[in-house]
Amino acid sequence: MASNSRFSSLSREERALQLADVLDGYTQFADFNSAEMQLIEPLRTLRMLHYSAWLARRWDDPAFPRNFPWFNTTRYWEEQILALREQQALLQEEPLPWLDKQGENR
Numbered sequence: 110m111a112s113n114s115r116f117s118s119l120s121r122e123e124r125a126l127q128l129a130d131v132l133d134g135y136t137q138f139a140d141f142n143s144a145e146m147q148l149i150e151p152l153r154t155l156r157m158l159h160y161s162a163w164l165a166r167r168w169d170d171p172a173f174p175r176n177f178p179w180f181n182t183t184r185y186w187e188e189q190i191l192a193l194r195e196q197q198a199l200l201q202e203e204p205l206p207w208l209d210k211q212g213e214n215r
Contacts, residue, residue, distance in 0.1 A: 121202070121205070124205055125205045125206055125208050126208060128149075128205050128207070128208075129207065129208040129209070132207055143207050143215070146204040146205065146206075146207060147204040149204065149205070150196065150199045150200050150202075150204070151200065153196065153199075154193070154196045154200065157189075157192060157193065157196065158193075161189060164177055164180050165180075168180070168181070
């Protein structure tokens with residue numbers, strides 16, 4: 110979740126520029142439908158929820174408490190709640206624009 114926190118702590122312009130770098134690399138290998146930009150934050154939120162749910166479902170497996178000891182801590186859940194609140198705010202925003210190398214909308 111740390112990578113999400115670092116991303117969401119950036120300004121909207123900085124996030125758009127980072128996204129532009131990712132899309133520039135992606136489009137070297139495949140086409141990208143810009144209409145799918147609106148799915149980025151909802152899918153990110155779903156991934157966050159799915160990861161915690163996956164850990165919770167597997168918690169009775171002895172390997173999980175051993176390898177994910179932070180999962181059942183107060184700190185983890187406080188950070189999850191904060192991250193989800195940040196996601197809620199991002200979900201209320203317009204999708205990030207797809208910028209070119211000069212920072213202009215594509």
